Amino acid sequence: MSNLAQSLPALDAASLAAVIARGELSLAEVAEAFIAAVNERNPQINALIRFDAQAVLSQLPALEALQRSGQPAPLLGVPFSVKDTIWVQGQKATQGSRLFAGFVAPADAVAVERLRRAGALILGHSNSSEFACKGVTTNKLYGPTRNPWNLDMTPGGSSGGAAAAVAAGLGPFALCTDGGGSTRRPASHTGVVGFKPSAGLIAHPVGFQEPLFGNGVIGLMSRSVADLNLLLPVLAGADARDSDAPAGLPAYNAAAALVSVKGLRIALSPRFGLDVPVEPEVAAAIQQVAVLLRDAGAIVEERDPVWPPGAGEAAFATLQFAGLAALYGEQWRQNPDQFDADIGAQIEQGMGLSGAAVAAAYFDRAQLQRSLAQLFEHCDAVLTPTTPCTAWPFTELGPKTIDGQAVSPRSHAVFTPIINHSFHAALSVPCGLASNGLPMGAQIIVPRFQDARALALGSLIEAALGHALAAPKWPFG
Numbered sequence: 001m002s003n004l005a006q007s008l009p010a011l012d013a014a015s016l017a018a019v020i021a022r023g024e025l026s027l028a029e030v031a032e033a034f035i036a037a038v039n040e041r042n043p044q045i046n047a048l049i050r051f052d053a054q055a056v057l058s059q060l061p062a063l064e065a066l067q068r069s070g071q072p073a074p075l076l077g078v079p080f081s082v083k084d085t086i087w088v089q090g091q092k093a094t095q096g097s098r099l100f101a102g103f104v105a106p107a108d109a110v111a112v113e114r115l116r117r118a119g120a121l122i123l124g125h126s127n128s129s130e131f132a133c134k135g136v137t138t139n140k141l142y143g144p145t146r147n148p149w150n151l152d153m154t155p156g157g158s159s160g161g162a163a164a165a166v167a168a169g170l171g172p173f174a175l176c177t178d179g180g181g182s183t184r185r186p187a188s189h190t191g192v193v194g195f196k197p198s199a200g201l202i203a204h205p206v207g208f209q210e211p212l213f214g215n216g217v218i219g220l221m222s223r224s225v226a227d228l229n230l231l232l233p234v235l236a237g238a239d240a241r242d243s244d245a246p247a248g249l250p251a252y253n254a255a256a257a258l259v260s261v262k263g264l265r266i267a268l269s270p271r272f273g274l275d276v277p278v279e280p281e282v283a284a285a286i287q288q289v290a291v292l293l294r295d296a297g298a299i300v301e302e303r304d305p306v307w308p309p310g311a312g313e314a315a316f317a318t319l320q321f322a323g324l325a326a327l328y329g330e331q332w333r334q335n336p337d338q339f340d341a342d343i344g345a346q347i348e349q350g351m352g353l354s355g356a357a358v359a360a361a362y363f364d365r366a367q368l369q370r371s372l373a374q375l376f377e378h379c380d381a382v383l384t385p386t387t388p389c390t391a392w393p394f395t396e397l398g399p400k401t402i403d404g405q406a407v408s409p410r411s412h413a414v415f416t417p418i419i420n421h422s423f424h425a426a427l428s429v430p431c432g433l434a435s436n437g438l439p440m441g442a443q444i445i446v447p448r449f450q451d452a453r454a455l456a457l458g459s460l461i462e463a464a465l466g467h468a469l470a471a472p473k474w475p476f477g
Helices: 003-010 013-021 027-045 053-057 060-069 110-117 160-167 184-190 225-235 254-258 280-295 317-334 341-351 355-375 417-422 451-465
Strands: 048-050 079-083 121-126 173-178 193-196 217-222 265-268 299-302 381-385 425-433 439-446
Touching: 003 013, 003 027, 013 027, 013 225, 027 053, 027 060, 027 079, 027 121, 048 160, 053 121, 079 160, 110 173, 110 225, 121 160, 160 173, 160 184, 160 217, 184 193, 184 217, 184 425, 184 439, 193 225, 193 451, 217 225, 225 254, 225 425, 225 451, 254 451, 265 280, 280 299, 280 381, 280 425, 280 439, 280 451, 317 341, 317 355, 355 417, 381 451, 425 451, 439 451
Parallel strands: 079 121, 079 173, 265 299, 265 381
Antiparallel strands: 048 121, 173 217, 193 217, 193 425, 381 439, 425 439
């Protein structure tokens, strides 16, 4: 294998696509380089739970024909992983659940179909917590995924397999989901870029029923913000089968991700208006991001949203519990051994909810949306931590303490679920390493369908701080 081929796992998707477009490596050489990387690195972290080298190579004839045709293929030969909750036609998709251990997807998810048309290469399937409803990535089918920065730590969840894969060089981007922060938080914990698009930007009508009542979207993780600007023109767009992504919604504007941030009004919200602890190193990193945005000409002022009672770590719990109970309550009662105990506990809580409690959760969601709408009357974007802490041991549901305070298992997730309720876009971009050697992330929140604005700000942050392409040292420790 050439030196160039050996270096491919360290490249972002944009750089790798350029290498292929220039003819510096064949599609087969690229595929073989990533097959070798998976075989070498994945056993340490269990990021990809289904990987078949022959299945990867079997895609090459179609990609080579696409290459010869001269048709536009911006992702030609670029490998990516697919979260185990997303359908790939003819392949297993389990949602990390024994209930779906034998399920084979009858069709491609729309996002998978669009990536295939753009020439991307499916490398494998990434691990997920059961039903994507847990903040660590482990399940009874495939076991835990470990953080390549520290193998004793979790990459977070539920898209921890995707995050660990991108951080470890097992494909420069990953297709995942975000129902309450499942893309952004694992990205923060593994030093990669994580993006939750505006609800409706990427149609998702083909796949499993999700328990989050419209809060879930297709998410992306990547090695750089530039990768997102390569991916979103491919993925964005309406689909008549998706009522959340009808024709007539604003299109993604890639050019807007390249503009200056000078004059943009940024609301710095160190705790996002919530009475929650934040690790001092995380708080300091966010202040550093605020300084560099000011230096670039943005107008940064500290400003918090005013939330209704109950916002925060429980912001989406009622709807999630109710959704899980509606979808899987009967199976749980009949055969609880099939379930992760933590998911079973959520189902039990959901089965105990009244209709009035679920209706109240919908009212709460509307109030959250109004609170953010009022905040965006005064700013163009909001800056918060992605998470208030770095990663914790993979054997635990969450950290025991944050900034010396005892916390509940979901206290690590306080800053992300609200954005799923509000349907806005949010980007997590690496903003440094804590003294324990683990990554931290800054979250940029923008109004719905202003997704490119988040990328413009994220590009500035990663260029100034230089953390976007930082990677854990191999062998992982």
